[in-house]
Amino acid sequence: MSKHHRARSGQDRSCVYDEITDKIIAELEAGHVPWVQPWQTAAAQVSLAMPRNAATRRPYSGINVLILWNAARERRFSGHSWLTYRQAFSLGGHVRKGECGTTVVYADHFVPADEKRRAYETGEEAQAVSFLKRFTLFNADQCDGLPAEIATAAPPPRPGMIEPRVEALIRATGIDFRIGGDRAFYAPVEDYVQVPPPAAYFESINWHRTALHELGHASGHSSRLNRELGGSYSTKTYAFEEMIAELCAAFCCASLGIVPTVRHADYIGSWLEVLREDNRAILRAASQANKAADYLLGFLPEMSPAGNPVGGDQEAS
Known part of the structure; x- marks a missing residue:
């Protein structure tokens, strides 16, 4: 990876950090705490949930939770299922024309080929390069033709x-x-x-x-x-x-x-x-x-239909 490319990648990451941080700061300054009741809208009480990918069922994590909660609150979505444009198509549906997606981020690291070569030649440990990638998600509310189990928001727990x-x-x-x-x-x-x-x-x-x-x-x-x-x-x-x-x-x-x-x-x-x-x-x-x-x-025990731990002490602590 060239120095120019690394510098540009660093600038891109900094820009993403600035955008996310500025959004959170603006919310706090306006008296809105992004992780408090982000699903409450004037139109409906959205079922309480962590945001998940509608196609893979995997939950989003870290800063993406705050980004997606905030989008659900601002745009009055009825649920917390999200997917990419291609995933909507693969499930037999499509994103409606004119819908605006929500940008989230994916952070990871990799070892460039020239760094692997340098490490091999010098006997030193290869240094990984971090990267931050943006991608766009759409709420299930923004799509048509999705399977019923995805399009319908799950009911809140009893x-x-x-x-x-x-x-x-x-x-x-x-x-x-x-x-x-x-x-x-x-x-x-x-x-x-x-x-x-x-x-x-x-x-x-x-x-x-x-x-x-x-x-x-x-x-x-x-x-x-x-x-x-x-x-x-x-x-x-x-x-x-x-x-x-x-x-x-x-x-x-x-x-x-x-x-x-x-x-x-x-x-x-x-x-x-x-x-x-x-x-x-x-x-x-x-x-x-x-x-x-x-x-x-991770410590949460399995619960019975009555709401008690299976095989555990059922007295209140």
């Missing part, structure tokens, strides 16, 4: 499935989870989560939202995902970790059928400061949050 699943998840993680006191926090040195009792909350579901936020912090412990958790209050490190925990909780909530909320709205100012200084911060935060959510949800 309300009775929500709280037992969160409680079962808390137990299954094995994280020291304590109920009591008058504030919610994660203590990284002692490695435990503490959340006030459900009765202390105006709405009981907020107890579960808070629990998922604090579990998001706990996922970063050195024995788990090993994130930097040592920042003191009001520092950029602290604000960045709070952003990760907020996004992690939002991703977990959406996967469990719970509408996310902002636990600490007063952090928005510090988030804006971080985003304005680093155009890659939101991508890194979303990526780390996705890893945290995947880690936590």
Whole structure:
């Protein structure tokens, strides 16, 4: 790869980072938190879900979740199934004429042929080159002729499935989870989560939202995902970790059928400061949050039709 091509690729990546970050900043400045109720529209209550590819059923991750949630909210789509122009055609449908797609990104790395040759000749380790590729998606609402199971939005989970699943998840993680006191926090040195009792909350579901936020912090412990958790209050490190925990909780909530909320709205100012200084911060935060959510949800036990863990202790924690 030539120096000119590498420089141009770097400029392209920076442009993508700027576009995404500027969009998130604009949303926050306007008072919209992109990961809070992004599916709520004036026309309908969209079923809570993480965005998925309609053809492969694979979920999107990281920053693409925020991009697609925001597009669903702004354009009032009724579901979270997405696909490319070619995928719509391969499924027997088509994107309607005049529809505007949503740009998402794919990040990866590769080793150029000349770098492999250099490494072979010198005996050194080959250095990979990162790249960021854009591609365009269309919501199933923008297509005609798709199979019924794709065109129809899946119904939301039954309300009775929500709280037992969160409680079962808390137990299954094995994280020291304590109920009591008058504030919610994660203590990284002692490695435990503490959340006030459900009765202390105006709405009981907020107890579960808070629990998922604090579990998001706990996922970063050195024995788990090993994130930097040592920042003191009001520092950029602290604000960045709070952003990760907020996004992690939002991703977990959406996967469990719970509408996310902002636990600490007063952090928005510090988030804006971080985003304005680093155009890659939101991508890194979303990526780390996705890893945290995947880690936590990986403990989710199989549930019975009644909403109880199969073969597990069914008493509330």
